[in-house]
Amino acid sequence: MTPPSHLGSIGQLLIEAGRLSRQQVEAALQRQSGTVDTSLIGEILVQEGAISQWELLDFLFRQLTREREEYRNNPTFTPAIRFVDVEKVLDGRRVLKGVSLAIPKGKITAIIGVSGGGKSVTLKHMIGLMRPDRGEVWVGDRVLSGLSRKELVAVRSRFSMLFQGSALFDSLNVFDNVAFPLREMTRLPEADIRSRVEKALCQVNLDGMGDKFPDDLSGGMMKRTALARAMVTLPEIILLDEPTAGLDPIIENSIHHLICDTYMRSRYTMVVITHAVPEIFNWCHHAVVLHEGAILEAGPSLEVLHSKHPVIQQLINGALTGPIKVI
Amino acid sequence: MFSLVQRLGSAFLELLQFMGHMFLFLINILWCVVTPRYRPRNLLKQIHFIGVRSLFVIILTATFAGMVLALQGFYILSRFGSEGMVGPMVALAIIQELGPVLTALMVTGRAGSAMAGELGVMRIKEQVDALEVMGINPVNYLISPRLEASIISLPVLTAIFNVVGILGGYLVAVHLLGMSAGTYWGGIESKVGPRDIYISMIKSVSFGVLVAWVCTYMGYYANRGAEGVGRSITQAVVLSSVLVLVLDYFITALML
Ligand SMILES: Nc1ncnc2c1ncn2[C@@H]1O[C@H](COP(=O)(O)OP(=O)(O)O)[C@@H](O)[C@H]1O
Ligand SMILES: [Mg+2]
Numbered sequence: 001m002t003p004p005s006h007l008g009s010i011g012q013l014l015i016e017a018g019r020l021s022r023q024q025v026e027a028a029l030q031r032q033s034g035t036v037d038t039s040l041i042g043e044i045l046v047q048e049g050a051i052s053q054w055e056l057l058d059f060l061f062r063q064l065t066r067e068r069e070e071y072r073n074n075p076t077f078t079p080a081i082r083f084v085d086v087e088k089v090l091d092g093r094r095v096l097k098g099v100s101l102a103i104p105k106g107k108i109t110a111i112i113g114v115s116g117g118g119k120s121v122t123l124k125h126m127i128g129l130m131r132p133d134r135g136e137v138w139v140g141d142r143v144l145s146g147l148s149r150k151e152l153v154a155v156r157s158r159f160s161m162l163f164q165g166s167a168l169f170d171s172l173n174v175f176d177n178v179a180f181p182l183r184e185m186t187r188l189p190e191a192d193i194r195s196r197v198e199k200a201l202c203q204v205n206l207d208g209m210g211d212k213f214p215d216d217l218s219g220g221m222m223k224r225t226a227l228a229r230a231m232v233t234l235p236e237i238i239l240l241d242e243p244t245a246g247l248d249p250i251i252e253n254s255i256h257h258l259i260c261d262t263y264m265r266s267r268y269t270m271v272v273i274t275h276a277v278p279e280i281f282n283w284c285h286h287a288v289v290l291h292e293g294a295i296l297e298a299g300p301s302l303e304v305l306h307s308k309h310p311v312i313q314q315l316i317n318g319a320l321t322g323p324i325k326v327i
Numbered sequence: 328m329f330s331l332v333q334r335l336g337s338a339f340l341e342l343l344q345f346m347g348h349m350f351l352f353l354i355n356i357l358w359c360v361v362t363p364r365y366r367p368r369n370l371l372k373q374i375h376f377i378g379v380r381s382l383f384v385i386i387l388t389a390t391f392a393g394m395v396l397a398l399q400g401f402y403i404l405s406r407f408g409s410e411g412m413v414g415p416m417v418a419l420a421i422i423q424e425l426g427p428v429l430t431a432l433m434v435t436g437r438a439g440s441a442m443a444g445e446l447g448v449m450r451i452k453e454q455v456d457a458l459e460v461m462g463i464n465p466v467n468y469l470i471s472p473r474l475e476a477s478i479i480s481l482p483v484l485t486a487i488f489n490v491v492g493i494l495g496g497y498l499v500a501v502h503l504l505g506m507s508a509g510t511y512w513g514g515i516e517s518k519v520g521p522r523d524i525y526i527s528m529i530k531s532v533s534f535g536v537l538v539a540w541v542c543t544y545m546g547y548y549a550n551r552g553a554e555g556v557g558r559s560i561t562q563a564v565v566l567s568s569v570l571v572l573v574l575d576y577f578i579t580a581l582m583l
Contacts, residue, residue: 153462167457
């Protein structure tokens with residue numbers, strides 16, 4: 001028997017795994033005043049002392065690990081995004097040379113590969129920022145290049161994207177940056193916007209930082225602000241372009257936990273471009289290796305990790321000798 | 328020989344393509360100006376930036392332009408024995424030519440370069456793409472308010488330039504050169520008509536469109552890298568200044 005949904009997906013997971021009893025979770029919720037936001041149940045349980053922050057994160061990580069193993073044993077999925085033989089020429093160079101791939105719906109997919117291999121360009125195709133010179137990009141059951149501007153806006157409203165350079169607006173503070181998509185694209189009253197932004201900032205551990213400006217933020221805080229901005233619209237699909245690049249290993253780890261935590265709350269389709277190899281293999285169901293504008297291998301992360309392909313092995317080991325010439 | 332022709336030909340085609348692209352951009356902005364969504368707060372912010380913050384330079388430029396015109400005018404006109412005409416000469420030169428042109432050049436240097444730089448940085452830091460991804464039309468959000476603010480600000484700044492410039496001329500003519508105040512003002516009153524003001528306003532509105540169009544275009548399509556932004560600022564200032572003078576000639580030729 002599955003626990004009722006008012007306990008939130010995290011409450012349900014904890015009960016199913018036998019970590020907390022249903023009575024414990026409900027007691028913690030009863031002590032809250034007002035209605036409880038189910039996506040914040042993790043935070044409430046931590047505040048109430050039912051479970052420590054660290055234990056919760058570790059629990060979610062182990063849950064993800066279990067799912068990854070299940071996915072390896074049964075690698076079937078519905079595609080959320082599909083590329084069919086996509087080619088793209090930029091500045092006279094063939095950046096994508098016939099890329100075909102599928103992004104599983106409701107799972108975390110990592111795209112890895114050496115710099116300049118066309119990862120960001122691939123991501124921009126998924127959301128219609130770039131159009132393929134040949135081939136097709138499907139989102140659900142629609143081909144992006146065939147859409148009118150209005151239809152494209154409708155498709156994009158199901159997406160969020162974190163850009164490689166965060167792309168925060170310099171003239172707005174953290175709070176207004178996160179509130180921006182809600183203020184511009186919805187008719188929510190300001191009070192609702194305020195509570196949703198505060199919740200999103202709380203989820204990325206930036207509560208109380210709302211009035212800082214992007215110039216005053218550290219790299220990690222910028223990425224977390226951008227992540228909050230990406231999550232606040234409650235999208236179906238989140239695209240993350242190097243969310244951990246240039247950060248120290250501790251913050252990198254915390255962002256990986258954050259991605260896992262976000263995923264467990266709402267089961268988004270997530271696509272993560274990353275150089276955090278091999279760590280990322282612990283954090284994704286599906287992995288895609290993009291090399292020189294072509295897909296080398298795609299499949300369950302546990303399969304790709306043990307691939308015999310020399311390029312992939314070199315990527316994972318970071319070896320100086322091998323098929324990728326660096327020196 | 329053949330390759331020279333070929334090179335000239337391809338340069339010409341490139342120029343045509345550039346002009347076509349710029350022209351389409353203008354149509355796109357104008358379309359966004361008349362369609363929702365309207366953002367009065369962005370517009371006010373841009374009016375503050377383009378208009379209010381240019382006031383000081385405009386007043387300074389206008390004062391000295393009026394003063395030097397009166398000085399020069401006095402010595403030139405005195406050779407013909409018609410120094411009594413200094414007032415109308417200063418007034419007409421400022422209202423018809425120097426007011427709109429110098430205002431447009433000053434706004435290009437101060438606000439136009441900043442517009443190109445700001446938009447260029449937004450482009451290379453992927454903020455323009457971020458707007459697009461959120462479903463916001465970046466031309467509507469970023470460019471329209473700048474064009475509108477420029478169209479509103481330039482006539483006002485030009486009017487201020489005209490008044491201050493004529494006052495500057497008064498200072499020199501009356502207090503330095505000893506002309507009577509009555510002659511200065513009387514001449515202006517009898518020789519300057521509504522049509523002169525009309526020309527001044529037509530010019531300033533046209534320059535408002537031109538400056539915002541050229542400067543936002545250069546910033547919006549800045550190339551990647553910090554170098555690209557620097558280049559787009561330079562190109563914005565040079566092209567906008569040159570085109571202001573070219574357009575000034577054609578409007579003058581049409582209106583006189
Ligand atoms: N907007 C663009 N215009 C021209 N070339 C581009 C553009 N974006 C990317 N490129 C080129 O495409 C190649 C792949 O870039 P990218 O996808 O950013 O690589 P990465 O895998 O590191 O994210 C690079 O050689 C880059 O210079
Ligand atoms: Mg990249």
